[in-house]
Amino acid sequence: xxxxxxRYGSMIVLLTLFVWLCPLAVSANVLVQCPGDTNGDGIxxxxxxxxxxxxxxxxxxTMADGLSLYIFSFGDADGVPADRVIADLTLKAQLPAxxxxxxxxxxxxxxxxxxxxxxxxxxxxxxTVHWHGFPNAAPIFDGLPEPSPSANMGNSFTYYxxxxxxGTYFYHCHVEAAEHMQMGMIGNLWVTPKQDGTSIGxxxxxxxxDEDGSSGYDVDFPVLLTGFDxxxxxxxxxxxxxxxxxxFDEYPMINGRGYPDTINPNDILNQDGFGAQKIPxxxxxxxxxxxxxxxxxxSTTHQYTFAxxxxxxxxxxxxxxxxxxxxxxxxxxxxxxxxxxxxxxxxDVILDTSGVAPGTYFLYTTDLxxxxxxxxxxxxxxxxxxxxxx
Amino acid sequence: MDRIxxxxxxxxxxxxxxxxxxxxxxxxxxxxxxVGSNFKLVAKQDVIVTSxxxxxxxxxxxxxxxxxxxxxxxxYPGPTLIVTQGVPVTITLRNxxxxxxxxxxxxxxGQQVTANGGVEGLMTREVLQTHLKPTGAFIEVKYSFTPTExxxxxxxxxxxxxxxxxxxxxxxxxxxxxxTPAGGDPAKKxxxxxxxxxYDREFLYLMSGTDPIIHRQVEQRQxxxxxxxxxxxTNWFINGRNYPDILAENFVxxxxxxPYNCQxxxxxxxxxxxxxxxxxxxIHPMHFHGNDFETIAVDGRLLSSAPGAGPDLAWQATTIKSxxxxxxxxxxxxxxxxxxxxxxxxxxxxxxEPHEYAPNHGKPFPVVLxxxxxxxxxxFYSGSxxxxxxxxxxxxxxxLNAAGxxxxxxHSHTEKQLTxxxxxxxxxxxFMIVEHPDVPID
Numbered sequence: 162x163x164x165x166x167x168r169y170g171s172m173i174v175l176l177t178l179f180v181w182l183c184p185l186a187v188s189a190n191v192l193v194q195c196p197g198d199t200n201g202d203g204i205x206x207x208x209x210x211x212x213x214x215x216x217x218x219x220x221x222x223t224m225a226d227g228l229s230l231y232i233f234s235f236g237d238a239d240g241v242p243a244d245r246v247i248a249d250l251t252l253k254a255q256l257p258a259x260x261x262x263x264x265x266x267x268x269x270x271x272x273x274x275x276x277x278x279x280x281x282x283x284x285x286x287x288x289t290v291h292w293h294g295f296p297n298a299a300p301i302f303d304g305l306p307e308p309s310p311s312a313n314m315g316n317s318f319t320y321y322x323x324x325x326x327x328g329t330y331f332y333h334c335h336v337e338a339a340e341h342m343q344m345g346m347i348g349n350l351w352v353t354p355k356q357d358g359t360s361i362g363x364x365x366x367x368x369x370x371d372e373d374g375s376s377g378y379d380v381d382f383p384v385l386l387t388g389f390d391x392x393x394x395x396x397x398x399x400x401x402x403x404x405x406x407x408x409f410d411e412y413p414m415i416n417g418r419g420y421p422d423t424i425n426p427n428d429i430l431n432q433d434g435f436g437a438q439k440i441p442x443x444x445x446x447x448x449x450x451x452x453x454x455x456x457x458x459x460s461t462t463h464q465y466t467f468a469x470x471x472x473x474x475x476x477x478x479x480x481x482x483x484x485x486x487x488x489x490x491x492x493x494x495x496x497x498x499x500x501x502x503x504x505x506x507x508x509d510v511i512l513d514t515s516g517v518a519p520g521t522y523f524l525y526t527t528d529l530x531x532x533x534x535x536x537x538x539x540x541x542x543x544x545x546x547x548x549x550x551x
Numbered sequence: 552m553d554r555i556x557x558x559x560x561x562x563x564x565x566x567x568x569x570x571x572x573x574x575x576x577x578x579x580x581x582x583x584x585x586v587g588s589n590f591k592l593v594a595k596q597d598v599i600v601t602s603x604x605x606x607x608x609x610x611x612x613x614x615x616x617x618x619x620x621x622x623x624x625x626x627y628p629g630p631t632l633i634v635t636q637g638v639p640v641t642i643t644l645r646n647x648x649x650x651x652x653x654x655x656x657x658x659x660x661g662q663q664v665t666a667n668g669g670v671e672g673l674m675t676r677e678v679l680q681t682h683l684k685p686t687g688a689f690i691e692v693k694y695s696f697t698p699t700e701x702x703x704x705x706x707x708x709x710x711x712x713x714x715x716x717x718x719x720x721x722x723x724x725x726x727x728x729x730x731t732p733a734g735g736d737p738a739k740k741x742x743x744x745x746x747x748x749x750y751d752r753e754f755l756y757l758m759s760g761t762d763p764i765i766h767r768q769v770e771q772r773q774x775x776x777x778x779x780x781x782x783x784x785t786n787w788f789i790n791g792r793n794y795p796d797i798l799a800e801n802f803v804x805x806x807x808x809x810p811y812n813c814q815x816x817x818x819x820x821x822x823x824x825x826x827x828x829x830x831x832x833x834i835h836p837m838h839f840h841g842n843d844f845e846t847i848a849v850d851g852r853l854l855s856s857a858p859g860a861g862p863d864l865a866w867q868a869t870t871i872k873s874x875x876x877x878x879x880x881x882x883x884x885x886x887x888x889x890x891x892x893x894x895x896x897x898x899x900x901x902x903x904e905p906h907e908y909a910p911n912h913g914k915p916f917p918v919v920l921x922x923x924x925x926x927x928x929x930x931f932y933s934g935s936x937x938x939x940x941x942x943x944x945x946x947x948x949x950x951l952n953a954a955g956x957x958x959x960x961x962h963s964h965t966e967k968q969l970t971x972x973x974x975x976x977x978x979x980x981x982f983m984i985v986e987h988p989d990v991p992i993d
Contacts, residue, residue, distance in 0.1 A: 190925040194918050268891060270918065287927045294869035297842050297887050299894055300957050301920075301936035305840060307982070308958035310926035318926065321917040323891030339966040339975055406785040406973035461966040464834060464872075481868025483843060488747075489863050491856065503836030505870035505964025 191243040193272045194319040203240045211269045213261060214238040216246060217288030217312070217334060217346070218276040220254035221431040222438055224412050225419035226534040229432045230389055231280060231398035232345035233288075233334070234258050238274060246274045247315060256417035256438050257385055258348025261332065265355045265370075269322040277314035280398065287311035289318070291335040292350065293505065294482045296326050304335045311336055327354035327369055328482030329455040329507045331385060339405060339461055343393055345417070347459040349383040349440075352482075368453055368509040369484035375494065376478045378453035378511060382444050384524070386458040386465045386502060386542060388413040391535060410462045413531040413541040415524075416440040420532075420543035444524065444546040449515050452546075454524075456500070457507035465531060465542055466501040470522045471512060474498055479509030499527050512546075519550040580752030580993060582725060582826065583801050583811065584631025588638050591615035593645045594655045594720060595625040597808045601786055602793035603974040607761060608770040610648055610718035611808060626808050627791040628757050628830065629706070629722030636701045636729040642694045644669075646678045651774050654679055658709035659724060660876065661851050662696040674709035698726040701743050702851025703826040703878040713779045717765055719791075721830045723757050726851070742824055742880055743853050747861040750824035750882060754815040756961075758873045758979065759791070759831040760784035763972060784833060787968040787978035789813045794969070794980035815961070815983040816992050817885075819938070820906025823983075825881040829873040835968060835979060838870040841885050841959035846871060848880040870964055885959075885985050887938070892917050894957075895987075896937035905988045931958040931982070939987025956984040 193214050197207035205212050216236040221229055235258035236250045263269055275288045289311045291304030300308040302320045312318040334346035354370040361367070362374025369376045388410025396403055415423050417438045422429055424443045428436025446452050454475075458465050469475065477495040478485055485494040500508060526532060526542035534540030592612045600606050611625030634640050646655040654670065654677035666676035669692030678692040679685040707721035731737045732744045742748040762784045768777050789797055790811040797813045799806065817823050825844065829835070847862035848854060854864040871879060887894040888908035892915060895904055899913030916936060920926075923945060928934070933955040934942025940955045952958065962969060963979040971977025986992055 190921055192919065192921070268917075291840075293838070294843070297885060297890060298840065298959075299887060299890055299936065299938075300932075300959070303840060303959070305929070305958070305960050306927065307929040307960065308931035308952065310920065310928050310932060312921065312926055313924075316921055316925035318921055319918040321891070323889060325889045335960075337975055339969050342966050404973070405967065405970040405975055408967045459964075463965075464836070480866065481843060481870060483867040485866065487856075487863045488845070488865050491863055493864055493866060503834060503870065503872045503964065504966070505836045505838040506868070506872070507870075 189247060189315040191246050191274050191317045192319070193243045193317065194270050196270065209267055211263055211267050212272070213259070213269065214241065214246070214272045214274070215259055216250045216253070216274050216276045218251060218254050219278040219280050220252045220435065220437050221433060222256050222345070222417065223429050223431050224389070224391070224534055225422040225540050226537040228391060228535060230391060230394040230412075232256055232394065232437070233278060233341055234345040235273070235348060236276070243317075246317075247276045251276050251279050252433065253435060254345070254437065256345045257440060258332065258346065260349040260383065260440070262350075263324045263352045264357070265324060265327045265352055267324050269320075269324055271320040271322070272317050273312060273320065274317040275312040275314050281400070283400070285314055286341070287313050287336050288334050288341070288346070289336055290320050290332055292320075292322060292330060292332050294328070294330045294507070295322060306336045324352045326482065327352045328479060329368070329457065329509050330482050331457045331459060331507060333459060339408070340403060342459060343390060343408060343461045344397060345389070347385065347387055349385050349416070349455070349457075351455055364451070368479050371484055375492070376484060376509065376511070377451060379450035380446050381453035381455060382442065383416060383440070384442070384454045384456045385416050386413070386456070386460065387417070388460045388463050388531070390462065408462050410460055411533065411535055413463065413465065413526065413533070415442045415542055415544055418442065419534040419540040421540070423544035442544040444544060445549065446514055446546070447549050448517060448519050448551055452512040452514065454510040454512065455507070456502055456510055458502040458504050460504050463531070464501055464503045466499055466527045467524060467542060468499045468527050469512065469524045469546060471514065471517050471546060473513055473517060475500060476511040476513070477508055478511055481507060514548055517548050519548045522546040522548065580817075582631060582633070582753055582755045584633045584723070584725070585614060586633045588634055588640050589617065590630070590632055590641070591617060591643045592629070593622050593625070593647050595647045596649050596652070597625045599627050599791065599808050600796075600806065601971050602796055602977040603786070603971040605763070605972060607763060607786070608766045609808070610652065610715065610720055612720060612722060624808055626810050627719040628759065628811070629720065631723040631725060631755060631811070632706070633725045633727065634698055635727050636698050638729070639695065639697045643691050644678050644694070645691045646680045648680055649682070650772060652680065654710050655715065655720065656692065656709040657694055657706055659694065659696060659704065659706045661704045662698060664694050664696045666692060666694050668692040672710055677710050700851055701726045701728040702848060703828060703880055704851050705828050705830055705876060705878060707830065714765070714777065716830070717761065718769065721759070723755055723826070723828055725826065743848060745853060745859070745861040748847060748853065749822060751821040752815070752817055753824040753826060754813065755790055755811070756813065756825055756827045756837065757790050758788070758829050758835050758837075760787045760833055760968070782832070784831070786972050787835070787963065789979055789981055793971045793977045795976075797981050813981045815981070816956070816986055817983070818986055818988050818992065819886050819904070821884065823883045825883060827871070827873060827879045827881060829875045829877050832875050834875065835873040835963040836870050836965055837873055837961065838964040839883060839959070839961050841957070841983060841985070842883060843867045843869055844871070844881040844883040846879055846881050850878055894938045896935075896940060938985070939989065954986060954990045956986045956990065959983040959985070
C-alpha cells in the first residue's frame with residue numbers, strides 16, 4: 162500500500178494511458194442504479210427515492226491568486242446516460258463536489274463512477290464515497306476502502322443510504338485519505354428534518370427536529386472549510402513523490418474558493434475553461450432574518466477558526482450532525498463570537514440579524530495567517546455577509 | 552459477485568482461531584496496565600520501531616517487579632497505572648537516563664501529590680541520574696497521592712517537559728470507582744460513580760507525536776542544537792504504536808518497547824468506553840466511523856449540571872478534538888439500526904440476532920454490487936456485505952477478516968496524521984471491529 166512515485170517522464174504516462182484505455186473498452190462497468198426510475202432519466206418516480214450520479218476523477222481549479230492547481234474530486238453526472246459518463250465527464254471534477262441535500266426519511270442511491278485520472282493514469286486509484294457521520298453505518302456503504310470494495314477506473318459503485326437522521330454532514334473519498342482529500346475529494350451534504358414545513362416560533366425551516374424552533378432559520382449557507390497545499394498538488398500534477406510529511410495548506414478556502422472569489426457569483430473557470438468551482442459563498446439575508454451556517458472543516462492539515470463582523474454572536478445549535486441537547490434534553494447550545502472547527506468536525510451556527518443595520522459585513526478566519534491565497538494577503542477564508550433592508 | 556455469503560457459523564468459529572493469530576488479544580475489552588497502588592518506575596533510554604520501517608530513540612519508563620526486584624525495558628508510552636479511588640498510591644521513580652538527560656520527575660495533573668526524596672525541582676521533586684552515583688534520599692523520589700475522583704488522567708514528566716515529554720516520559724492513569732454506584736449492578740462495569748457511566752468494554756486512546764529531528768539530536772548528543780521553536784512532528788501514535796502495528800497483540804515480542812495495542816472489538820448492542828488522552832503537543836480531531844459517540848466526561852469529571860445528576864450535559868458527535876493534556880471519556884455503541892436492509896442477510900423466517908433492529912429483519916440488500924473485477928477489495932473486506940458473512944475473495948487477498956466483522960476506522964481527521972514519517976498509511980489509524988454475535992471476543 163505504500164506508494165513510491167518516481168520520475169519516469171511522460172513516456173511512462175503515455176504508456177500507462179494506453180494500457181489503461183485498452184482494458185477500459187472491455188471492462189467498463191457503469192451501472193447507474195435508480196429504483197423507481199421508469200423513464201430512464203435518472204430520476205426516480207418515487208418521491209422518497211433520490212438518485213444521484215457523480216464521478217470520481219481529476220481536473221483543475223484556479224486559486225484566487227490565479228494559480229492553476231490539479232485536483233482529484235467528484236463530478237456531476239446527474240442525468241448523464243451510463244454509457245456517456247466516462248466520455249463526457251473526464252477531467253470534469255468539481256471543487257467542492259456536487260452538493261447533496263436530502264429530506265429526512267428519503268433513500269439515496271448514489272452512484273459514483275470512477276472515470277479515472279486522465280492526467281495521472283499511472284495511479285489507477287479506486288475512489289469511494291464516505292458519508293462522514295452517517296449513524297450506524299455498514300462498511301459496504303461507508304466508503305472505507307480497507308473493509309469494502311472500491312470502484313476501479315471505468316467502473317461504478319452504487320451507495321445506498323436510508324437518511325433517517327437529519328443534520329449537517331459532508332462527504333469525501335476515503336481512498337488513501339491523506340492524499341485524495343488533500344487533492345480535493347470533498348463535498349457538502351445535509352439532511353433536512355421532518356419538522357420542516359411546520360410552523361414553530363415563526364419559522365418553517367429548521368436545522369433539526371428541535372420541537373421549539375430554536376434551530377429555525379430563514380436562509381442557510383454551507384461553509385465548507387478546507388485548504389490546499391500547492392506544493393502537494395503540483396507534485397501530483399508533475400508525477401513527483403508526494404510530500405506527506407511536509408504537507409501544509411497555504412490556500413485556505415470556503416467551499417473551494419479563497420476570497421475574493423468567495424463572493425464571485427459565477428463559476429470560477431479552470432485552465433481548460435471549465436467551471437470547476439461552482440459554489441459562491443456570498444451570504445445574503447434581509448435584516449431580521451436568521452441565517453443558518455452549515456460549517457465543516459475537511460482540511461488535512463489545519464483547524465480553522467472564524468468569526469463575523471455582524472456584531473451579533475453566533476449561536477451554535479448543532480455539532481456533529483446532532484442538535485446540542487443533553488441526553489435528557491437539556492439545552493447545551495453555545496453562544497460564541499469565535500468558533501474553532503477541527504478537521505472532520507461540523508457545526509450548525511445561527512446568526513440572528515435582528516437589529517443589524519443593512520450593509521456589508523464579513524465572515525473571516527480569526528487565525529489571520531489563513532487570510533491568504535498563497536503569498537497573497539487578504540484572501541483565504543473570508544466572505545461577505547450582505548444584509549439587505551427590509 | 553458470485554455468491555453473497557450469509558453467516559456460516561461453523562466455518563466462522565473455525566476461522567476465528569486463524570483470525571486471532573493475527574489480531575486477537577488475550578484480554579479483549581479491558582485496558583492492560585499495572586494494577587495496584589505501589590509502583591516502582593525507572594526512567595531509561597531505548598528505541599521504538601515505527602511503521603515507516605525506522606526506529607526512534609526514546610526515553611521511557613520501565614516497571615520494577617515488586618516481587619523479583621527486576622526492571623524490564625522502558626516502554627512508550629509509560630505503563631498505564633490502574634488504581635482505585637480512595638486507595639493511597641505511591642510511585643517511586645529512579646533515573647537511569649544517560650548522558651546529559653538531567654533530572655527526571657513525574658507530575659500527575661488532577662491529583663494532590665506529596666513528593667519525597669530526590670532534589671527540589673521547578674514543578675516537583677526530581678531524581679538525579681544514577682550515573683552521578685546519588686546516595687541516600689537522592690537515589691529515588693516518591694510521589695504519593697490518594698485519588699479522590701475516578702476517571703481518566705495523564706501523568707508525565709515534570710522536568711524539562713518540552714524535551715522529556717517529547718522523548719516519551721508520559722503515561723495514562725486510570726482511577727476506578729471504589730464501589731458500585733447507587734442503583735448499579737455489581738456485576739457490571741462503571742467508569743464513574745453514576746449508573747449512566749456503565750460500559751461493557753473499555754479501550755485506551757493515548758495520542759502522541761514525534762519530531763524525529765529532536766530524537767536524532769538526542770541520539771547524536773547535539774544538546775545545544777535542540778530547538779523547539781522549529782518543532783514539526785511527522786509521526787503520530789496511538790498507545791505508542793503507528794498503524795498497522797496498532798493492530799498487533801499487546802506485548803508482542805517484536806515490539807518490546809511498545810507493549811500496548813489499540814484494537815477495539817465488540818458485539819452489536821454493547822457499550823464501549825473510550826478513554827481518550829492528549830499526550831502530545833498537537834490537537835488531533837479524532838473521527839469515529841460507524842456511529843456517533845457521547846462524551847460523558849472531560850478531565851476525570853462527568854459532564855454534570857449538578858452533583859449526582861450523571862452525565863446530563865454529555866454531547867454527541869462524530870469527531871472530537873484531542874486537546875494536549877486533556878482527557879475525555881466517550882461512550883460508543885452500534886447496532887446497525889435503521890439502515891433499511893438486513894445487515895445479517897436473513898430470510899424473513901430466520902430468528903432475530905441479539906440487538907438486531909427488528910423492522911429491517913429480512914429486508915433485502917438494496918443495490919447490485921459490481922462484479923469482482925470492477926472493484927478493489929480492501930484487506931479487511933470479508934467478501935460479503937453482511938455482518939458475519941463471507942464471500943469469494945480474489946487471488947492474493949489476505950483474508951484478514953475471516954469472521955466477517957464490520958471494520959470502522961477510528962482515526963485523526965487531520966488526515967496528514969495518518970502517515971508515519973512521509974509514508975502512507977501509518978500514524979493515527981485504528982479500527983473498531985464489530986463482530987457477529989456468534990464470534991467470541993473474550
